[in-house]
Amino acid sequence: MAILFQTILFYCFAVFLIGAALGVILSRNPVHAVMFLVLAFFQSAVLWLLIEVEFLALVLVLVYVGAVMVLFLFVVMMLDIDVEQVKGGLTRYAPLGFAIAALMVFELVQVIWVRGRFASAAEGFVPLPEGYSNTEALGAVLYTEHVYAFEIAAVILLLAIVAAITLTMRKRPGLKLQNIAQQVAVKREDRVRLVKMESEKPE
Amino acid sequence: MSSLIPQFVVDLWDAIPMLFQHLIIITAQILGVTIVVILTVAFTTYFERKVIGYMQGRLGPNRVGPLGLGQPFADVIKLVIKEVVIPQRSNRFLFLIAPMLSLIPALAAWAVIPLSGSFVIADINAGLLYVLALTSVGVYGVILGGWATNSKYAFLGAMRSGAQIVAYEIAMGFALVGVLMAGGSLNLGVIMQAQAGGFSSWFIIPLLPLFFVYFISGVAETNRAPFDVTEGESEIVAGFHVEYSGVAFALFFLAEYANMILVSALTAIFFLGGVASPMEGWTFLGDGSFLREPNFFWLAAKISFFLFVFFWLRATFPRFRYDQIMRLGWKIFIPVTIVWIAVEAVMAWMKVGPWSV
Structure with missing residues (x-):
């Protein structure tokens, strides 16, 4: 009963996932496309939850839906995209697109079908034992066995941040900026000058 | 207890398959909690108006029902019977779905x-x-909501809000890293149990900087004063919900208050032991004393206190300037949390303090 229920859930969410993915590439409005992508992320998070990898599922929602797609939405909303002009290049780029799609299909088939024949994954999904924490297991592997790969990835990401900031930070000449430390540290003596003067007398 | 329920009800219940029994129980629990949260939201608006009223030397709502307690319901009825105006050049679908998108996560x-x-x-x-x-x-x-309205004011509000929430999310996440290091788990129940043993073992003491960072980020995250540049009545009218009316506006309103209660509850659970009593360690009260038991009322009291702080802040501080909000989030809160996580790691490594890891 429970297995049947899970199977039904899997197919429901898988259909929604594919529908949302189609929506991303078929919708005319770019903001709708981004929202379809958000839906697709949610559906894949649910699929991950069904195979009991709750850490990855929640991090997918937290990082991609909560941060990356918000910034994406920002960019798309502020661009004024002319759909007709973008459509113009469709026939020109179609062969390239199909070539890349074919390559990806080939890779997926390679991974799922050819390798799957030898792997034990075909034997079905075994539920994890009670009290098993996905997060702990992941952390234990990430910080011991794969610690160098993890650190290298972190350094590459840091490099990307620094590079992005140095590319976009320009000092425009004549730009007036506030120095907040100075503003906070200001004292009365810096701003107000008390002047003692004799009262003027009529001549 | 079981004799109170007629036999045919018990038989009927047993006849239902296990899966559906489970489904019915869960649905009933969800409905119960949702209704309680929505009722709490209603009275939180009353609470807010009373608190701010007294702070400003006014009486606050006092006409509808005894002590004005009927005021939230009067407001709800007014909002529900108003017409939902949809701007002509707006994106109709997104305009209508936006209020739901902000309410659903707050309740879920x-x-x-x-x-x-x-x-x-x-x-x-x-x-x-x-x-x-x-x-x-x-x-x-x-x-x-701000984009679909197709109005410059609404769009400005949405942009400000988005940047602010994404910025403070990071500080909030880092503050919670400290909490889960101290609690040794991602499960809220375990985090709460790790703080059992009275006031002295609550995380607010070892994690005081993170407590402030978390709560202030929570205020910023819910777009409440003094971080309410999203609405900024004097600059951009009402920000992202300038064109919303009737039920659609009520949903945004509900979401804001539900989020406030949620942030208060989370702060209580992460830093003040949640349902734990502050007098748990007072043995002179005797065993089994009501005051020492962990109880829902302690959680409710802590939530009410944090809600009061929300209103207190609103009545006290003028609105932040936008660049200062960004500076506080990125240049002050994030470094503070990173430093405190490092301090915590060193203390845990040297086995100083109450760390459970």
């Missing part, structure tokens, strides 16, 4: 909040991550 997050020593709808391993994920999704309602 309550699924993992332990409301008493034993009651929680979903006792999941990664509860803390679930809460973080859902609160970060709430920003879509604001951004989409």
Whole structure:
């Protein structure tokens, strides 16, 4: 009963996932496309939850839906995209697109079908034992066995941040900026000058 | 107890398959918690108006019902019977779905909040991550609402809100890293149990800087004063919900207050022991004393206190300037949390203090 229920859930969410993915590439409005992508992320998070990898599922929602797609939405909303002009290049780029799609299909088939024949994954999904924490297991592997790969990835990401900031930070000449430390540290003596003067007398 | 229920009801219940029994129980729990949260929202608006009224030397609402307690219901009826005006050149679908997108995460997050020593709808391993994920999704309602309205003021409000929420999310997440290091788990119930033993073992003492960072980020995340540049009445009219009226506006309003209560509840659970009593260690009260038991009322009292602080802040501080909000989030809160996580790691490594790891 429970297995049947899970199977039904899997197919429901898988259909929604594919529908949302189609929506991303078929919708005319770019903001709708981004929202379809958000839906697709949610559906894949649910699929991950069904195979009991709750850490990855929640991090997918937290990082991609909560941060990356918000910034994406920002960019798309502020661009004024002319759909007709973008459509113009469709026939020109179609062969390239199909070539890349074919390559990806080939890779997926390679991974799922050819390798799957030898792997034990075909034997079905075994539920994890009670009290098993996905997060702990992941952390234990990430910080011991794969610690160098993890650190290298972190350094590459840091490099990307620094590079992005140095590319976009320009000092425009004549730009007036506030120095907040100075503003906070200001004292009365810096701003107000008390002047003692004799009262003027009529001549 | 069992004799009170007629036999045919028991038979009927047993006849239902296990899966559906489970489904019915869960649905009833969800409905119960949702209704309680919505009622709390209604009276929170009353609470806010009274608190701010007294702080400003006014009486606050006092006409509808005894002590003005009927005021929230009068407001709800007024909002419900008003017409929902949809701007002509707006994106109709997104305009209507945006309020729901901001309300649903605010209510769904309550699924993992332990409301008493034993009651929680979903006792999941990664509860803390679930809460973080859902609160970060709430920003879509604001951004989409502002964009779909097709108005410059609304769009400005949405942009400000989006940047602010994304910025403070990071500080909030880092503050919670400190909490889960001290609690040794992502499960909210376990984090709460780790603080058992009275006031001295609450995380607010070893994690005081993180407590302030978390609560202030929570105020910023809910777009409340003094971080309410999103609405900024004097600059951009009402920000992202300038064109919303009737029920659609009521949903945004509900979401804002539900988020406030959620942030208060989370602060209470992460730093003040949740349902734990502050007098737990006072043995002279005798065994089994009501005051020493972990109880829902302690959680409710802590939530009310944090809600009061929300209103207090609103009545006290003028609105932040936008660049100062960004500076506080990026240049002050994030470094503070990183430093404190490092301090915590060193203390845990040297086995100083109450760390459970």
